[in-house]
Amino acid sequence: MNLLVVGTVAFDALETPFGKTDKILGGAATYIGLSASYYLKKSNLVSVVGDDFPQEHIDLLNKRGMNTEGLQIKKGEKTFFWSGKYHTDMNTRDTIETQLNVLETFDPIVPENYKDVDFLMLGNLMPSVQQRVLDQLPKRPKLVVLDTMNFWMDHFLDDLMDSLKNVDVLTINDEEARQLSGEYSLVKAAKKILAMGPKYLIIKKGEHGALLFNNNEVFFAPALPLEDVFDPTGAGDTFAGGFIGYLASTGNISFDNMKRAVIHGSAMASFCVEKFGTERMLDLSDAEVQSRLQAFKDLVQVEFDLA
Amino acid sequence: MNLLVVGTVAFDALETPFGKTDKILGGAATYIGLSASYYLKKSNLVSVVGDDFPQEHIDLLNKRGMNTEGLQIKKGEKTFFWSGKYHTDMNTRDTIETQLNVLETFDPIVPENYKDVDFLMLGNLMPSVQQRVLDQLPKRPKLVVLDTMNFWMDHFLDDLMDSLKNVDVLTINDEEARQLSGEYSLVKAAKKILAMGPKYLIIKKGEHGALLFNNNEVFFAPALPLEDVFDPTGAGDTFAGGFIGYLASTGNISFDNMKRAVIHGSAMASFCVEKFGTERMLDLSDAEVQSRLQAFKDLVQVEFDLA
Numbered sequence: 001m002n003l004l005v006v007g008t009v010a011f012d013a014l015e016t017p018f019g020k021t022d023k024i025l026g027g028a029a030t031y032i033g034l035s036a037s038y039y040l041k042k043s044n045l046v047s048v049v050g051d052d053f054p055q056e057h058i059d060l061l062n063k064r065g066m067n068t069e070g071l072q073i074k075k076g077e078k079t080f081f082w083s084g085k086y087h088t089d090m091n092t093r094d095t096i097e098t099q100l101n102v103l104e105t106f107d108p109i110v111p112e113n114y115k116d117v118d119f120l121m122l123g124n125l126m127p128s129v130q131q132r133v134l135d136q137l138p139k140r141p142k143l144v145v146l147d148t149m150n151f152w153m154d155h156f157l158d159d160l161m162d163s164l165k166n167v168d169v170l171t172i173n174d175e176e177a178r179q180l181s182g183e184y185s186l187v188k189a190a191k192k193i194l195a196m197g198p199k200y201l202i203i204k205k206g207e208h209g210a211l212l213f214n215n216n217e218v219f220f221a222p223a224l225p226l227e228d229v230f231d232p233t234g235a236g237d238t239f240a241g242g243f244i245g246y247l248a249s250t251g252n253i254s255f256d257n258m259k260r261a262v263i264h265g266s267a268m269a270s271f272c273v274e275k276f277g278t279e280r281m282l283d284l285s286d287a288e289v290q291s292r293l294q295a296f297k298d299l300v301q302v303e304f305d306l307a
Numbered sequence: 308m309n310l311l312v313v314g315t316v317a318f319d320a321l322e323t324p325f326g327k328t329d330k331i332l333g334g335a336a337t338y339i340g341l342s343a344s345y346y347l348k349k350s351n352l353v354s355v356v357g358d359d360f361p362q363e364h365i366d367l368l369n370k371r372g373m374n375t376e377g378l379q380i381k382k383g384e385k386t387f388f389w390s391g392k393y394h395t396d397m398n399t400r401d402t403i404e405t406q407l408n409v410l411e412t413f414d415p416i417v418p419e420n421y422k423d424v425d426f427l428m429l430g431n432l433m434p435s436v437q438q439r440v441l442d443q444l445p446k447r448p449k450l451v452v453l454d455t456m457n458f459w460m461d462h463f464l465d466d467l468m469d470s471l472k473n474v475d476v477l478t479i480n481d482e483e484a485r486q487l488s489g490e491y492s493l494v495k496a497a498k499k500i501l502a503m504g505p506k507y508l509i510i511k512k513g514e515h516g517a518l519l520f521n522n523n524e525v526f527f528a529p530a531l532p533l534e535d536v537f538d539p540t541g542a543g544d545t546f547a548g549g550f551i552g553y554l555a556s557t558g559n560i561s562f563d564n565m566k567r568a569v570i571h572g573s574a575m576a577s578f579c580v581e582k583f584g585t586e587r588m589l590d591l592s593d594a595e596v597q598s599r600l601q602a603f604k605d606l607v608q609v610e611f612d613l614a
Contacts, residue, residue, distance in 0.1 A: 089491065090491075184396065185535060187533060188535075205515070208512070208516075217605075218606065219607070219609070220532070220607055221607075222529065225492075225494045225518060225525055225527070226492065226494060227492055228492060229492070256609065256610065259609040260610075260611055263609065263611065293611075298524075299526065299527045300526070300527055302526070303563065303567075304604055
């Protein structure tokens with residue numbers, strides 16, 4: 001089934017304990033689309049860049065099957081830029097600079113031939129911009145997944161709460177789940193958040209794995225213990241791309257299939273952090289992906305007969 | 308097979324966001340023994356208390372099958388006392404007071420009829436005291452599990468390194484694994500620590516689960532997401548007690564059985580934190596234990612066919 005990815009396409013400059021980069025390709029939609037490309041031959045992208053954005057990056061997205069007809073290129077404007085520095089533990093980072101540039105006035109336009117959407121991934125953006133996408137679709141997609149962050153909870157909570165009524169799956173991290181719900185316990189947080197609208201909630205805990213909740217069940221997928229985490233940038237988006245890419249490729253949105261999708265997302269994210277930026281996500285082989293999935297399976301595998 | 312538990316029996320005074328206690332029964336060996344009692348009808352205890360320690364606590368240990376012949380009661384001395392206060396996140400705590408009392412001069416004496424040990428659990432104590440126990444055993448136990456903490460790494464590292472050569476399983480938390488190895492990555496940390504002597508390493512991550520390593524494999528057991536964590540005191544010792552209790556009850560020390568043992572330990576720990584101190588561990592029913600194990604199984608259960 002088809003997939004529409006909406007989100008940022010950006011330049012990132014990164015510094016981790018292992019090195020630093022100049023402006024490289026980044027952005028939520030980039031990571032989501034690259035990750036989903038291991039499940040779907042084609043996807044549709046809605047995003048915005050400035051005319052400083054090099055054609056070679058667009059070629060790269062196209063090469064991974066992303067239709068960039070919905071990528072607006074703003075003449076005389078500059079692409080969204082973020083630079084950040086990770087601490088030694090890789091779980092915390094400082095933002096050094098954020099230049100919104102083209103994002104300041106981003107009005108997402110869904111091209112006509114995109115509009116029959118089966119699976120919609122709304123990457124982290126201002127909630128009203130995410131809602132603008134939903135408003136353009138003549139029929140509701142089979143599944144809408146929305147990612148957001150604490151900044152929107154701080155400054156645009158009402159808009160976010162409105163959007164939450166229209167989504168199936170919300171993906172946030174543990175601190176954001178606590179902030180949104182006012183509950184420290186993630187189990188209690190999940191109950192409150194599911195009452196806000198989403199039918200499913202994924203709480204991303206980074207190196208500590210991810211939790212998938214619906215109203216009756218909870219599933220936990222570990223993160224793979226890795227020798228080295230080079231650069232966590234994009235891991236959450238890569239997770240989301242693997243999650244929705246797998247679901248769209250199977251067309252099955254049962255809770256059981258979402259469990260599998262969470263493992264696929266986790267596997268994709270475990271690749272993403274092995275190199276800087278998008279580098280590791282550009283040409284994974286089938287064998288690498290299968291072997292990684294097997295590692296995830298083995299990690300929690302145990303024969304267990306209960307009395 | 309038989310189990311010898313060596314460790315502290317203590318008074319704790321606890322404060323959590325949910326309330327506070329006066330001096331209540333605590334200590335590593337207490338939690339280990341109570342937890343193991345769900346797997347073994349009998350266990351042997353070596354520890355020390357002062358004559359301020361009430362008979363009713365000893366009766367309680369006996370009632371749960373713990374042989375207290377090896378519990379030294381020091382006339383005119385006082386029992387080890389610890390008081391601490393947990394922060395809102397329950398993952399960090401401040402020690403308010405530590406009175407070593409009888410622990411200052413503790414010389415563990417293993418009674419003659421304890422000496423034929425199959426499974427030995429060396430709870431957190433000064434490394435030289437742990438070693439003194441091993442030195443008294445005429446034959447090596449089938450399995451030796453040692454728990455320790457950062458304090459001994461800071462002040463008695465040489466003694467700890469000596470003891471590590473003689474143990475099969477080391478249990479420590481993630482920060483301690485990083486400190487002992489000098490590696491941030493837990494995978495790298497595990498490799499270095501396994502080279503110090505232990506054949507198996509368990510890294511406890513509290514609410515984020517536990518990792519079991521040998522030289523070739525890694526297994527991850529999640530913690531159960533709980534609505535409320537009332538008091539984390541003793542959770543690590545309760546985990547260890549369930550782990551070694553299960554192994555001793557089955558007599559099987561294969562890596563596969565250790566995986567199951569880690570789940571049992573995690574299940575026991577998930578009960579421990581539901582009430583203050585040892586309260587929840589005093590009379591769990593079989594049905595409660597089985598249902599909790601099922602919840603752990605369900606938490607990561609997914610049908611997954613790889614291509």
